[in-house]
Amino acid sequence: MIDRNTPVLSRDDPDAPPLVGNIKVTQQDWLNIARDVLVHDGVGELKILSLAEKLSVSRSSFYWYFENRSELLDALLTEWETRNSQSIIRHCELPADTIVDAACNFFRCFVDESLFDSRLDFAVREWARRDMSVRDRIDQADARRLAAITAMYARHGFAPDAADARARVLYFMQLGYHALDVRETMETRMARLPQFLECFTGVVPTDEVIVEFSKFAMAQEAAA
Template identity: 30%
Template sequence: MTEKRRRLSRDDWVAAALAALAEGGMGAVAIEPLAARLGATKGSAYWHFANRDELLRAALQHWEFDETDAVIALVSAEPDPTVGLRTLLGTALSHPQANVAVMLAGVNDPLVEPVLTRVTNRRIDYLAELFTRLGFTGDAARHRATLAYSAYLGTGQLWRTAPGALPADSGAWDSYMDEVWKALTATE
């Protein structure tokens, strides 16, 4: 008796494309290897997407929503900007690996680069808004936002390439985050 395959959804293909992008870069987002990974036929992909570029666009749209729009909405619901920014930084810095991998994978790709530019600008703008709500003005808020985002990208790269450089236990991590917080919010 043969086992009946589960019909894959559009979301299954999008998730597989994002995982492949995070793990192997742009070259890993190809229909045939993704089909093998999912135990499916290429026809399943083409049922949902006209081609690889359409799949990639859908994956990037999903990534942008989950990793930017939804996060901003969640943090914006917090009335205290100190709590919101501290929560955002703690969460983003503790697990940036896959997110940063997606960002690094698409540099110089004509489909991905405009999305990365939009996401980066939106994130820095939102961070600047939070720093403004904390009392920093103009350039100071923007510079701190850029520094915070740089810390995020750098931490993601360290998690991927040199995880031993980052604090390993929760107490050391909390101490590290306190120092990051002090550096970003110091007034002198």
């Protein structure tokens, strides 16, 4: 059994030594393939043997990094929480001169796929329909995200009831946008940005804010 205090080799770490001997895949490789299966096929298809076959390694390789399947599933949930929830919370806490600037910080999470993985978020929500422990983690994550958005509005002078309501409108709208798998170009989305920001903040955004965020969003689309 692996010593849990031993650092795990990772191809994602440029300073890590190369993989040698019979170490053919890293822990992150297992997590990456497991995440892909979860997103495309659902949690029911997360089976150690089939994952090993996809990685072209023996099943025993799995146990170098994980005690069992449950530990892998927990690692996936931890990765989801760290990537998706923490990104939203962190961006809502960024310094912003106005509530419009703050709302743009929030939207950056949903324009830059490296900050928020919408497919993973809804795969976990689908998983939660069948597992109450996962449902609890979803509820806790939503509560933390909403608290951060509410606090964002409150810092910009909104009364508690207004901050709570606007936070819910903003957050649930954004999740619904992804749940419906809306198909439109970034150019089309940016054409609606002034009206969106005014609806969510009650403030007419300046041209400078619109131009800055639109450049960021278009750059993300071009890099995708």
